[in-house]
Amino acid sequence: MSIGMEAFLWGVGSAISLPLGALLGLWWKPQQKINSAFMAFGAGALLFALTIELFGHVPHHVQSHGYWSLVAAVVGAFAGGALFDGLNNVLNNQGAYLRKLSSAKEYLINLRKKQNRQLIEELGKIHILAKLNPQQMATLVNKVRQLKVNKGDKIFSQGDVSDSMYFIVSGAIDIILHDSKGDKSIATLKAKDTFGELGVVSEQGRSADAVAKEDTELFQVMKADVDKIIATVPELKNSIDALVKERVEDLAVKAPSGVDAKWKRACLNYVDEYSRDLS
Incomplete structure (x- = not known):
């Protein structure tokens, strides 16, 4: 089988895997733990694929241009991650956390924790409450x-x-x-x-x-x-x-x-x- 045909078949299999998985989920309706395991596996596979796509060429580039290429790739990865996280926090603070149930839940939990920390600090300043232990x-x-x-x-x-x-x-x-x-x-x-x-x-x-x-x-x-x-x-x-x-x-x-x-x-x-x- 030629490389082109093999690549084509892999592409077809990848393309139909998503609707097949959705149909399987509708028919089978697994328990939450099993569903979570599948989702974690899928997220890991996607992350691995993206890593290969973005950094698979780095070893070849290092052979041609030296280890500074590797340093540049690592620095770029950290800088890109920090930029994404920073922009994500900015958007969440403007209300974008509502775009997903999971992000909305996480945002509200963190907000509640922050409010509780501030509340405990203020209560600790009250004279008759100063001797209370954390519990x-x-x-x-x-x-x-x-x-x-x-x-x-x-x-x-x-x-x-x-x-x-x-x-x-x-x-x-x-x-x-x-x-x-x-x-x-x-x-x-x-x-x-x-x-x-x-x-x-x-x-x-x-x-x-x-x-x-x-x-x-x-x-x-x-x-x-x-x-x-x-x-x-x-x-x-x-x-x-x-x-x-x-x-x-x-x-x-x-x-x-x-x-x-x-x-x-x-x-x-x-x-x-x-x-x-x-x-």
């Missing part, structure tokens, strides 16, 4: 909701239902108390501080307004999630208990007309009961 911090990460509020926005009002607590990432929050003697700003909380924990732990309404003094970024954790996290992280429970008791005492001192002794005692009792329930 405990991971428990918290999935429960956190990020919020951005503008200057003058009210996060909650005095008397509202206490359904969540907040960690300040950046910015500042004014805590404003209303009573019979008027309004008074009793505290200005800044980055790394916590607020809203008093109502969550004492199961009473908000004791004051929380208003953004400037554009502020917050992390919010709902009460139900706070209960679950504290139940499994004793270090956090102890930190929140201490913070709540400190806030109650501080409120008693700074309130314009003082704090009702019965209310103060009730808050502290709730804190103690809450701690026992979660222990």
